Structures are given as structure tokens and as C-alpha cells.
Amino acid sequence: MNDFLSLPPARAQALRPVLERLLAARRVVLTTHVNADGDGSGSEAAVAAWLEGRGIACTIVNPTPFPESFRFLLHRPDLAADLGTSAADAAVAAADTFLVLDTSEPKRLGDLAARIPPERTLVVDHHPAGRAVAGDIAVQDPDAAATGELVYDMLAVAGHELTPVVALGAYVALVSDTGSFRYGNTSPRAHAVAAALMATGIDPEDVYRRLFATAPRRRLDLLRRALAGLDTDPTLPLAWMTVDRETAESVGATAEDFEGLIEHVRSIEGTDVALLFRETPEGETKISFRSNGGTDVNAIARRFGGGGHVKAAGALVPGRVEQVVPPVLEAVREALRGR
Ligand SMILES: [Mn+2]
Numbered sequence: 001m002n003d004f005l006s007l008p009p010a011r012a013q014a015l016r017p018v019l020e021r022l023l024a025a026r027r028v029v030l031t032t033h034v035n036a037d038g039d040g041s042g043s044e045a046a047v048a049a050w051l052e053g054r055g056i057a058c059t060i061v062n063p064t065p066f067p068e069s070f071r072f073l074l075h076r077p078d079l080a081a082d083l084g085t086s087a088a089d090a091a092v093a094a095a096d097t098f099l100v101l102d103t104s105e106p107k108r109l110g111d112l113a114a115r116i117p118p119e120r121t122l123v124v125d126h127h128p129a130g131r132a133v134a135g136d137i138a139v140q141d142p143d144a145a146a147t148g149e150l151v152y153d154m155l156a157v158a159g160h161e162l163t164p165v166v167a168l169g170a171y172v173a174l175v176s177d178t179g180s181f182r183y184g185n186t187s188p189r190a191h192a193v194a195a196a197l198m199a200t201g202i203d204p205e206d207v208y209r210r211l212f213a214t215a216p217r218r219r220l221d222l223l224r225r226a227l228a229g230l231d232t233d234p235t236l237p238l239a240w241m242t243v244d245r246e247t248a249e250s251v252g253a254t255a256e257d258f259e260g261l262i263e264h265v266r267s268i269e270g271t272d273v274a275l276l277f278r279e280t281p282e283g284e285t286k287i288s289f290r291s292n293g294g295t296d297v298n299a300i301a302r303r304f305g306g307g308g309h310v311k312a313a314g315a316l317v318p319g320r321v322e323q324v325v326p327p328v329l330e331a332v333r334e335a336l337r338g339r
Contacts, residue, residue: 004192014139015157018122025097027057033103034063034110035255038176040102043147045073046169059091063110075165102147106134124150145190148173152193167200221251236336237272241265242321245279262288277321285324289313295335
């Protein structure tokens with residue numbers, strides 16, 4: 001039988017220096033990109049539970065509030081402190097080590113970027129390397145299905161016991177980023193790691209319900225309104241959805257409520273590139289890019305100051321949707337025509 005769980009030697013080697021620094025730390029601040037997703041939140045919760053189990057004090061300080069929907073992963077409720085609170089300030093001031101998970105780019109760290117000293121910052125991420133890296137020692141391994149997979153690997157390299165709380169965080173990370181093992185990043189190894197995590201006693205149906213099958217009423221109200229802003233190109237395999245600030249405010253939508261909306265756009269038959277444009281309360285437009293295959297949306301997102309993966313990327317552009325949508329559509333059309 002194939003040993004799908006065996007750790008790629010290069011990855012083990014890359015993780016070792018991060019591990020050494022982490023385990024020598026006394027006070028760690030963990031963080032992830034703005035609008036943390038299941039991979040960022042799950043990886044943070046897992047690493048924090050692991051390190052605190054070994055007597056290393058941890059605080060999660062994200063550039064945007066820790067998502068309500070992932071709070072069940074925190075082994076103590078005050079583990080996460082919102083940036084701007086005195087608890088977060090104290091944790092940042094006291095930290096000897098910072099760990100950035102699921103991104104490596106300083107600009108994805110919002111207001112936190114300026115407050116973490118690169119020489120005391122470690123990065124563990126699975127996105128293709130961007131230009132600037134937030135930390136001193138960085139593991140950037142796009143072969144990993146999720147940052148959660150790399151978290152599992154760190155424990156394996158350390159030879160430390162996988163506890164149920166740590167496993168749950170890593171499992172949620174993996175389930176989130178693979179879309180429940182449906183996306184192209186789902187590897188045999190992702191399944192093998194999930195199996196190892198699950199063996200600690202994870203209830204997959206409970207995780208499914210928490211992640212995908214529970215939504216506040218306003219999220220469905222948002223979906224109803226957002227579908228009115230759905231459009232498709234008459235000739236190119238391109239579909240997009242636009243949600244302006246007024247629409248988002250009318251239903252009281254939070255950033256989390258937009259998660260998954262783009263899947264409806266992507267699901268339209270014949271779509272190669274799906275886009276979601278949404279205005280933030282700050283008057284910027286957040287663009288989500290999804291590709292079903294042949295188009296590198298990471299490259300397009302980078303042209304607008306963003307980035308991500310070949311098949312999933314994002315960008316945050318100043319301006320309202322009326323200003324932002326036309327040039328982005330044009331860039332995507334150009335890419336689709338040029339294939
Ligand atoms: Mn991720």
C-alpha cells in the first residue's frame with residue numbers, strides 16, 4: 001500500500017527551523033490574513049492549542065475579528081483578541097515570536113503588518129510565494145492542500161502527540177480549503193492527513209453542519225439580493241456578481257456572509273472564470289476570482305494589487321463597484337481571449 005502520509009523530505013526540512021523557533025518561544029502571537037477563513041482560523045486554533053499544551057503562551061491577533069463561525073475551535077474563549085483592543089495590544093507588546101499562517105504577504109495583514117517585527121516573525125503558508133514576505137523564516141509550500149496540512153506536518157516533525165483539539169483545527173482547515181475534498185488541491189495526502197486527524201475522534205457530520213449547513217437568516221437574504229446582481233458575458237465563459245454597499249447594509253451582511261457566494265457564480269454552466277465584486281463599508285471593492293481551469297486568476301489578481309492561487313485569488317481595490325468592475329472585466333476578457 002502507498003504510504004500517502006509520508007512527509008515530503010524537503011517539506012520536513014523547511015519546517016524544522018520554524019519548529020525550533022516556535023518551541024523555543026515563550027509568548028507567541030498567531031495571525032492570518034484579513035477576513036480569516038477556515039484554513040487560517042483552524043490553523044491558528046490548532047497551533048495555539050498545541051503550543052499552550054507545552055506551556056507556551058499564545059494569543060491570536062488577526063487584522064480583522066476572529067470569525068464567529070470558527071470560535072468553536074478555540075480551546076479557551078479569550079485565546080483570540082481583536083486588533084485595537086487592549087488585550088491585543090498587550091499580547092503584541094509581550095510576544096517574543098509571531099507566527100503568520102495562511103499568507104506570507106504583509107499587505108494581507110492589514111494594520112498588523114506594521115506592528116510585527118520581521119526578524120521575530122515566522123511564516124507557514126501554502127500560497128505561491130509573492131514578492132514581499134512578512135517574516136524571517138518562511139515555509140511557502142503550494143503543494144500542501146491547506147495550511148492545516150502543514151500544521152499537521154509540523155507536529156509530525158516534532159514528534160508531538162496529536163490531541164483532539166489540535167486535530168479538529170487542522171481538520172477544519174483542510175475541509176475548508178479543499179471545499180470538503182472537492183477542489184483540485186485535494187490530494188491523496190490531504191485525504192490521508194484527514195484520516196489521521198479524524199482518528200482522534202472528529203465527528204465529520206458535526207463539522208459539516210457547523211461549516212456549511214448552518215447560516216443566519218441574513219445570509220439567505222443576502223443571497224437573494226446578490227442573485228439580482230448576477231451577470232454573464234454573452235460570448236465569453238465569464239460570470240460575475242456585484243453587491244454594492246447599500247445591498248450589503250440593507251441585510252446587515254458581515255464579511256463572513258459573503259463566503260461561498262461566488263460558488264453560485266462559478267456553478268453556472270460553461271463558466272471558466274467567476275468573479276464576485278463587493279463593496280466594503282470603507283468604500284473599497286473586494287474582488288474574488290475563481291477559475292475552473294485554464295485561466296490563471298492569480299496573475300490577474302496581481303495586476304490589481306491582490307493575489308492567491310492559480311484557481312482562486314482575491315484583490316482589494318479602492319473605489320466603488322461602478323469604477324472597479326469594468327477594468328477588471330476587461331482584464332479577465334483579455335485573458336480569456338488570449339488562451
Ligand atoms: Mn489556505
